[in-house]
Amino acid sequence: EPEVTQTPSHQVTQMGQEVILRCVPISNHLYFYWYRQILGQKVEFLVSFYNNEISEKSEIFDDQFSVERPDGSNFTLKIRSTKLEDSAMYFCASSLEGGRRETQYFGPGTRLLVL
């Protein structure tokens, strides 16, 4: 069964450093998403991406964040200058379409720790 994959599974970085989290969505999916889950808290939406542009973003997704689909398979989340509060589990998701009945399929997550 096709699945969303994410690399790395864990990342430790120093505050102020740039990190890139990588995701390979399900191959025929057209909509891509990033969510994050701070330890013990809710899963929060960050951004959705379709047709090579951001379709929606949350207040959390400020200028420090960017997303890109550099080729036909990868979808990346970049944090330019990490802060301590960026420590969280980051989930990538994809869906075939963007309609209200569509299921989003999640990857296993990347646990980011900012020191």
Added chain:
Amino acid sequence: GNSVTQMEGPVTLSEEAFLTINCTYTATGYPSLFWYVQYPGEGLQLLLKATKADDKGSNKGFEATYRKETTSFHLEKGSVQVSDSAVYFCALYGDGGYNKLIFGAGTRLAVHP
């Protein structure tokens, strides 16, 4: 705006007990409703969904019925197993565009032999 409220956990049950995890929502229109499960150390997996009122989603012995009159989508299972121990998230799509999932806080379930 749209929101989801779940019962607080942890929920602790013995094996073969009946499970109910309450979920209520606030939404405009007719949102699709989802239950996701997160097993220890893993990501989010879709457990079941319902896309219109009175629909029943079911999977792996779990069921939830979309009740528009009570704005609820409670998760039930007749006989839980130790392997069901996980965190369960109720979710719906947010306002405006359909792209943003809004999650509840999650309910941790611990099942003991």
